[in-house]
Amino acid sequence: MSAQRKNSRQRNAILECVKKHEDHPTADIIYQEVRELFPHISLGTVYRNLSLLTSLGSIRKISCNNHADRFDWHLEPHAHFICSRCGKVSNFPSKIQLQYINDSGDDFRGLITDQSIFFYGYCENCYNPDSPADESLPGAKI
Amino acid sequence: MSAQRKNSRQRNAILECVKKHEDHPTADIIYQEVRELFPHISLGTVYRNLSLLTSLGSIRKISCNNHADRFDWHLEPHAHFICSRCGKVSNFPSKIQLQYINDSGDDFRGLITDQSIFFYGYCENCYNPDSPADESLPGAKI
DNA sequence: GTTTTTGCAAAGTATTTGCAAATGG
DNA sequence: CCATTTGCAAATACTTTGCAAAAAC
Secondary structure: OOOOOOOHHHHHHHHHHHOOOOOOHHHHHHHHHHOOOOOOOOHHHHHHHHHHHHOOOOOEEOOOOOOOOOOOOOOOOOOOOEEEOOOOEEEEOOOOOEEEEOOHHHHHOOEEEEEEEEEEEEEOOOOOOOOOOOOOOOOOOO | OOOOOOOOOOHHHHHHHHOOOOOOOOOOHHHHHOEEEEEEEEOHHHHHHHHHHHHHHOOEEEEOOOOOOOOEEOOOOOEEEEEEEOOOEEOOOOOEEEOOOOHHHOOOOEEEEEEEEEEEEEEEEOOOOOOOOOOOOOOOOO
């Protein structure tokens, strides 16, 4: 029932481009870089393939507050830090484990396919002690 | 240095509207509802005030994959489930605690202001066993 | 009275989509 | 060959913004 997949040089180049990056590039950054190999590639093709590669599980999409989505080829689960000012995404340096305090999650009907943990704030470059943020870090209990 | 705040009937109505909801409404839903009280209110005003209320910490914004942002007046930290198909957001039924396995987070320069935990998948209504999702739930280690 | 906020409309940003032509198997 | 993918351009979805008038204090 599902459509057959055909190989495409553009898709391969897009995947290779994401894999070259350790810095969670946006679709537009990937477009700019792949354009050096395929000068006539369109942004639509880049979006289409990033979306396809995400749904195939080859890469992972990071959806960011008010900024363009980013893509990550590291599939092992890890938490991200997102800068609220410049939109930069980085891996959160600590390893984190989720503890389920109660098991009412068993009540959940439907299907869980993915999970994500984000920390928000201001990155080293954007953090200015003269303009403090409006919220403080909530406790670890979620 | 920060601008003085003046009261506004529209802003109050918007906050009250968010507080009436347990279902994480979008800006547009709030707009539709507040319009019953203020028929000439504009979507721009709704966005401006939701953004202001968020930065004041009165409400919380939930940024969703490919869907309109949602707003939540429950400030105690809790995890959310986001349906990848219909965009519906619900509270995740289990309480969760984050455990930091190592403390390299101390290396982090910048400011952390917020954190969030999302589970993605298909909600009860959208889950159809005939069209299984492409990924399985990654382990709890992040 | 001065400053903030509003309504309106227009612009902006990120992403998706329709379609004929090109490509892949 | 036939199905999938591409490039292009236009459309969409959501959100922000400029500005004169209205409201708040």
